[in-house]
Amino acid sequence: MLCGLLADAYFGLAGFVQIQVGLNFSLEVDMLKADFHLHSSFSGDSDTAPEQIVETGLLKGLSAVCFTDHFDADYPYNNVCFVLDTEAYLERILELRSAYEGRIEIGFGVELGLQPHLGELYRSYVGQYPFDFVIGSTHLMDGKDPYYASFWEDCAPKDGIRRFLEITLENMKAFDDFDVYGHLDYIVRYAPLEPKRFFYGDYGDLMDEILRFLISHGKGIEVNTGGYKAGLGCPNPCPEVLRRYRELGGEIVTMGSDAHAAEYVGGFMDAARDVLRDCGFRYFTVFRGREAVFVALD
Ligand SMILES: [Zn+2]
Numbered sequence: 001m002l003c004g005l006l007a008d009a010y011f012g013l014a015g016f017v018q019i020q021v022g023l024n025f026s027l028e029v030d031m032l033k034a035d036f037h038l039h040s041s042f043s044g045d046s047d048t049a050p051e052q053i054v055e056t057g058l059l060k061g062l063s064a065v066c067f068t069d070h071f072d073a074d075y076p077y078n079n080v081c082f083v084l085d086t087e088a089y090l091e092r093i094l095e096l097r098s099a100y101e102g103r104i105e106i107g108f109g110v111e112l113g114l115q116p117h118l119g120e121l122y123r124s125y126v127g128q129y130p131f132d133f134v135i136g137s138t139h140l141m142d143g144k145d146p147y148y149a150s151f152w153e154d155c156a157p158k159d160g161i162r163r164f165l166e167i168t169l170e171n172m173k174a175f176d177d178f179d180v181y182g183h184l185d186y187i188v189r190y191a192p193l194e195p196k197r198f199f200y201g202d203y204g205d206l207m208d209e210i211l212r213f214l215i216s217h218g219k220g221i222e223v224n225t226g227g228y229k230a231g232l233g234c235p236n237p238c239p240e241v242l243r244r245y246r247e248l249g250g251e252i253v254t255m256g257s258d259a260h261a262a263e264y265v266g267g268f269m270d271a272a273r274d275v276l277r278d279c280g281f282r283y284f285t286v287f288r289g290r291e292a293v294f295v296a297l298d
């Protein structure tokens with residue numbers, strides 16, 4: 001039922017995009033290139049000025065960039081601070097938007113580091129700001145960050161991956177006011193496994209439950225091209241998971257580089273398009289004011 005409704009919206013919105021893009025940017029639909037996962041110095045782990053991101057986006061021929069700086073409440077380590085100064089961040093985005101008006105679209109987004117106990121806090125937070133786009137991501141597992149090698153000292157790789165997926169499911173059940181779920185299988189970047197890839201067959205039960213939850217709640221996923229940069233040879237999630245999301249009726253997929261430095265802005269977007277086409281998608285998605293807008297892939 002939901003699948004049918006989404007399919008109808010698809011074609012209506014695709015037509016809408018054609019008109020809107022034509023008015024704002026004088027671009028054809030198939031020329032729209034958008035990076036919807038970007039970090040600037042408003043994130044605790046980036047020192048890239050926001051204008052550098054925008055300038056690089058222009059140089060690379062992007063027609064839209066959406067900032068998604070980090071807000072990870074209750075992040076337990078002291079070496080980095082993931083509390084976002086959202087007021088200052090919004091002010092900077094609005095300044096950039098007016099400075100670059102008519103040249104590139106600049107989105108105001110956020111990447112929330114979800115944890116099962118933070119649902120209420122994030123619901124209230126998201127309601128306070130005029131976000132275009134919200135990514136929900138799993139960065140912590142039981143209060144620990146699997147990014148650090150020390151995490152894996154007392155955790156077998158496959159057990160860690162399974163726990164990551166269990167927590168991802170708990171996170172989305174606790175808080176679902178996001179637009180897409182971020183880098184669904186990126187735990188394989190850090191798990192000490194060779195080869196570094198996600199084997200859908202090992203975790204299909206859990207991954208299917210996650211994908212079904214997202215689809216039934218009208219939520220999307222992203223193609224995070226940081227996987228290429230991490231040497232995986234594919235985005236996160238991997239094509240098997242993207243194909244499965246599509247098979248189960250999922251249609252909302254954004255593309256983002258997860259760049260924390262200007263040089264990576266817009267990275268591997270062409271590869272991501274190819275992967276999406278191979279996985280059966282005809283459209284990718286951008287968000288404006290939390291509304292999904294579908295853009296033809298070719
Ligand atoms: Zn992330």
Ligand SMILES: [Zn+2]
Pocket residue numbers: 037039111258
């Ligand atoms: Zn990110």
